[in-house]
Amino acid sequence: MLLMVTVAAALGEDDVTHVLNPAGDRVPLQTVVPVYPERALRDRLQGEVEVCFNVDREGRTSRIAVRRSSNRIFEKPAMQAVRASSYKPLADNEILSGIKTCRTFRFRLDPVAIEDPSEQSGGIDS
């Protein structure tokens, strides 16, 4: 079962979706949302980056590496977001797993419909 939460960040609250893994051994504490690269926005580029990293006992991320990406333009913001994110620290009785944690970022551009007021028909008499 997936748990969906919305995270507020540089993008609008409605523009970020965080899909959690309830079976994951580490629980996200602070999730930083990557900035949508300006050039990608200008050139209407979408893409996906998977970043894998270690999480230490205190919940800090380290050894961050891109596992796969569809476009290099998205790699830097994805890595920066992971670097600035953190997980809940382990309790004293919990054992640190050697398994890497991975996070996939999907950069999307959703079409929006903008109504042009000058094209409205009816309603106002002149």
Next chain:
Amino acid sequence: MLTCAASVAAIAQDNKTILGPANAALQEGANALRAGDAEEGIRLTLLGLSQAHSAKEKQTAQSNLCAGYALLGKYDEGLSYCDAALAANAMHWRARSNRALIYIKLRRFAEADADLIVGEEISPNSRTIQAVRRMYLDATNPVSPSVVIDDRREPPIEDPDE
């Protein structure tokens, strides 16, 4: 016999060395337009156009007038100057960019795209043209950026550290 300093002055005089911009009004008009003072920029650029010594100066003045009138929202006046600049020099990328901007404002998107394509060929790294292209896309293909952060574990694949 001339002294050394006098010789330099004489040579400079003979070569008609000009310090500073050749067409001061044109330069000051461009500065005013860059500063956002469209009316003063247009006034000075019109003066610069009347004093233009070369075809290049004339085209620069026409292109800048096109930009100035675009800033004021006087698109028909702006178009006439861009058209004049491009009639004299079809490879004038700033006039292409300015005209594309006006076409976007007038919602003449096919013509805007045509000017942008030519402008991008002439000056592919121009930030101005890139900005106008962005305005064109925002007008014709508006989008809203979003990011999905997916923490689901996928079947293990090759680890980059191993």
